[in-house]
Amino acid sequence: MKVLLAVDKFKGTLTGAQLTEALTAGLEGAGGCEVITCPIADGGDGTVDAALAAGYSEVTCTVTGPFAGQSVTARYAYSPAERTAVLEIAEAGGIARLREDQLDTWRATSFGAGELVLHAVGAGARTLIIGLGGSASTDGGAGLMQALGVKLQDADGRDLAPGGGALGQLASVDVAGLDERLAGVEIIMASDVTNPLCGPSGAAAVYGPQKGATEEQVPQLDQNLQKLADAVEETLNVSRGTFADSPGAGAAGGLGFACLSVLGATMRPGVDVCFEFTGFHRALEQADIVITGEGKFDEQTLQGKGPAGVAAEASARNLPVIAVCGISELSAAQAHDAGFTAVYSVVGDTQATLEESLANPRPYLQELAATIASTHLS
Structure with missing residues (x-):
């Protein structure tokens, strides 16, 4: 199964590249998938x-x-x-x-x-x-x-x-x-x-x-x-x-x-501009499932942010879209309506406190990636 990792930054904590690295380590450790990566941004920092x-x-x-x-x-x-x-x-x-x-x-x-x-x-x-x-x-x-x-x-x-x-x-x-x-x-x-x-x-x-x-x-x-x-x-x-x-x-x-x-x-x-210069649509054509994310999921996420754009494009192709974030304020209904199959947050789906998630999120992200692999990729 080919997994497209298209993530934004955890603002103030991890760059998009660092977040990609942590999730890739967790997915590859679980085995059974090929990881494709594509950076995303929305015109802001990153x-x-x-x-x-x-x-x-x-x-x-x-x-x-x-x-x-x-x-x-x-x-x-x-x-x-x-x-x-x-x-x-x-x-x-x-x-x-x-x-x-x-x-x-x-x-x-x-x-x-x-x-x-x-x-x-x-x-x-x-x-x-x-x-x-x-x-x-x-x-x-x-x-x-x-x-x-x-x-x-x-x-x-x-x-x-x-x-x-x-x-x-x-x-x-x-x-x-x-x-x-x-x-x-x-x-x-x-x-x-x-x-x-x-x-x-x-x-x-x-x-x-x-x-x-x-x-x-x-x-x-x-x-x-x-x-x-x-x-x-x-x-x-x-x-x-x-x-x-x-x-x-x-x-x-x-x-x-x-x-x-x-x-x-x-x-x-x-998001549209960034999709073009990163080659997102070409990467999407190869994928069986998409993982996206950013530091905080809230109503702003749904208003033109990178993960929302990823979800819209992927769900239009009937691809499942898994989101990973530090903390989520979205209800399950809001996430579903925006095209997300599931949302996993460091604070809530691991034992990490907010302080721990900000100080050292990598091990918790690897844990979430392994959970996603066993739940959605098997």
């Missing part, structure tokens, strides 16, 4: 790792971090044969690079994301897949635009300072200096975020507080993002809201808006 596991090469470069003047080493994945690069915004201005007491989305910039884009294009990429999860900024992609050559200036003709807080001073936008190397480059944003740029479901209102925005800053950031949107759309000679109201414009602190408007990018579900 997307670059999935591309690397699928055979892409790792490239590193130095870019601006969450704040101006801060340098960080960022990674992306590149396939010279495909001339395709897989990037994560979080590698540059990611919230994970900051302690909680450092969060300041008023000042945080997406400039490093623009530098990351230019490095990939300079390496020869003609297709960019950009994962939009985990940004620290709420600047509407202003920093990215500036890094790519767009002029954002105040009423005195000075370049705008970094951060969403400075957008209130914006007086003019000039896209004439956009880097010529971007011409003809296909840009795909991998994200399941459907929020518009502004308003009660926009970037500032929904995501600003978790990035450090105060109660007073949130409405001001929203106004600033609207000011940016109006200026950019006027410059591009399109009607108000053409890009700002598009689903996903509010992703990554509004970086989605910048990519849609200035770069002509397209927005696609992260």
Whole structure:
């Protein structure tokens, strides 16, 4: 029997590759099956790792971090044969690079994301897949635009300072200096975020507080993002809201808006994009049963996360789908309706406590894999 292992990460505990290794050890120890592996991701953190596991090469470069003047080493994945690069915004201005007491989305910039884009294009990429999860900024992609050559200036003709807080001073936008190397480059944003740029479901209102925005800053950031949107759309000679109201414009602190408007990018579900560059569908054709999983199974899992995408594709082919997770908050009915044959959790189906599952999940995962083998593969 051929078992396809297509798992995401246990966030903060195991990468997708480490989770795959632990489950493979348990399955092979039980015997009676051939294990096929395929990395998965959903456009958030782990997307670059999935591309690397699928055979892409790792490239590193130095870019601006969450704040101006801060340098960080960022990674992306590149396939010279495909001339395709897989990037994560979080590698540059990611919230994970900051302690909680450092969060300041008023000042945080997406400039490093623009530098990351230019490095990939300079390496020869003609297709960019950009994962939009985990940004620290709420600047509407202003920093990215500036890094790519767009002029954002105040009423005195000075370049705008970094951060969403400075957008209130914006007086003019000039896209004439956009880097010529971007011409003809296909840009795909991998994200399941459907929020518009502004308003009660926009970037500032929904995501600003978790990035450090105060109660007073949130409405001001929203106004600033609207000011940016109006200026950019006027410059591009399109009607108000053409890009700002598009689903996903509010992703990554509004970086989605910048990519849609200035770069002509397209927005696609992260899971679908990742399935393509990892060769998931080819792997699925070989499988008799599928095992997927991630750290926590809850209602968010069912809303565009990797395991839900795996279950949908596999169940459409009438393949059984077994899920493995650290902890599950889904009812049996919810899991079944989403296409999962069974869900096994470290906390609940082994003797591990939550603390033990976080500290050292490998032996418990191997135990679950052996249980799955005896129950579903015999």
